[in-house]
Amino acid sequence: MALDLGAWSAAHLQQVERALDGWVCASAPVSLEHGAPAELIAAMRYAVLDGGKRLRPLLVLAAWESVSAELVDWAGAGASDRGPYEAALRAACAVELIHAYSLVHDDMPCMDNDVLRRGKPTVHVKFGEAGALLAGDALQALAFELLTPEAGMPAAQQARLCSLLARAAGSAGMAGGQAIDLASVGVALTEDQLRQMHRLKTGALLQASVMMGAALGEISDAAQRGLQDYGAAIGLAFQVVDDILDVTADSVTLGKTAGKDASHDKPTYVSVLGLERSAAYAQKLLAQALLALRQSGLHQTQTLQGLAAMVVNRVS
């Protein structure tokens, strides 16, 4: 049976949205004697809810599906048999919280100074700079909180998920890539240097999404390697396409400011390779991702295949 990626995504996204909503609210202090934590929670909710493609949660869930012994319609399952699905949802939402916090901090005046995100004013525009700083900090902590004892998964899995997420978020991952990005304004990078920057800045968390989904099951070394290569390829492809869209799409379609890389004098795949070669490179990475899945020996990779194609062929 052919995969209906749209239906698959819609069913899981509904669960992801509901879970994010519940968990961000649940992070409020028990006693709210005055308004400030309520304001913090409001900023966190604003940063996380009603927006985004949720690519990372979908990758977690699809990777988990690929290593699961049997296919179960988890998104449609009743509350009573949701044990393993809740664990996967927690992993999916944890990655999304890290992604959301990084956007909040990236948009701040001392970083990209952006006022538009997902078609709405950015968090610091709406809640002030201090509010945005704290909301981002609290979202990062909440991501790790989601993965701990209440998660209903074996402790070894919790620890493994925390480890994957922490490494992908930190100085050897996303934050490190951001630092290279900051230092690269107005600098002519080689293609290798650009790849290194993006591997850290966006690739690390996308790859971690895949590996966190895989960590929810038991897999062979070959499957582990296959998913790792798949994650690396789509992580890079995502950024190449982002760079292409930054010059070819408009702000309304993107829901964020278009053309900002060029106006900030940042090196991009388009500035280094040109448009045509960038598009060809994205297709080459898609082929690499699909090959890695075939070599993984895993049988249920339809959804991962579909997500890879979606990453490369998206228009916003």
Next chain:
Amino acid sequence: MALDLGAWSAAHLQQVERALDGWVCASAPVSLEHGAPAELIAAMRYAVLDGGKRLRPLLVLAAWESVSAELVDWAGAGASDRGPYEAALRAACAVELIHAYSLVHDDMPCMDNDVLRRGKPTVHVKFGEAGALLAGDALQALAFELLTPEAGMPAAQQARLCSLLARAAGSAGMAGGQAIDLASVGVALTEDQLRQMHRLKTGALLQASVMMGAALGEISDAAQRGLQDYGAAIGLAFQVVDDILDVTADSVTLGKTAGKDASHDKPTYVSVLGLERSAAYAQKLLAQALLALRQSGLHQTQTLQGLAAMVVNRVS
């Protein structure tokens, strides 16, 4: 034998400093093709090393000692028998990294806008605002990374430590307290509201330090409750004394800007209770902390007793 708290602290602090140094460096990306991650690591090191009383790591280690079956001279032990001590050191350093990141972000212009910390220019003065933002973000991630699989402790312990740390750092802990603090500038708080703010802002992480140390051993419910009450009392006492020192000490002694709470029109224990009643309240909290230790049924609480007295009777 009477406890020599100075010698105990000196021995452990040497290990903590060495461990922090090693772990912050180890967080660098493997391939440093250009300078930016090096700059990020430099900012992280600047924020963490050569400064601070390291109260939180000492609380972790003292609490661990209190629940350990036998007293071992871990700080003096050779590398080969350091397994459990390394686990405790990781917990100790993880808490310190969260504390260090919070100081970096608190000092930023959009928060307290402070230029002096531990007698040195603050991180954003030295590395720019974006550098400080990223260094803080990366330090938070590193804290959780320290607690994961390589830590050489059972997975259930890792998960428990991550949970305690994440809750204490997030919106129901430190970040939530910061948000109340921000919203309280120029607002007249009751003593109850002030206590609630400080329970979250500084108390949560100090209490978590004690509970993380305790989580490294097996303890009774009574001991658990006793250490929880001890942690709550010294957490609050720390802040009361901080508020007292803010008006009675000078910037050189404190290593940070004195009198800034009053100049920022922030509510403090001194502004709410006055100096004399604040000092009496700190002593009352010390008595509560010592009583909680006696009620815990734990035998090796000398160091925790000494640290409580140090918190209340410190002059900087």
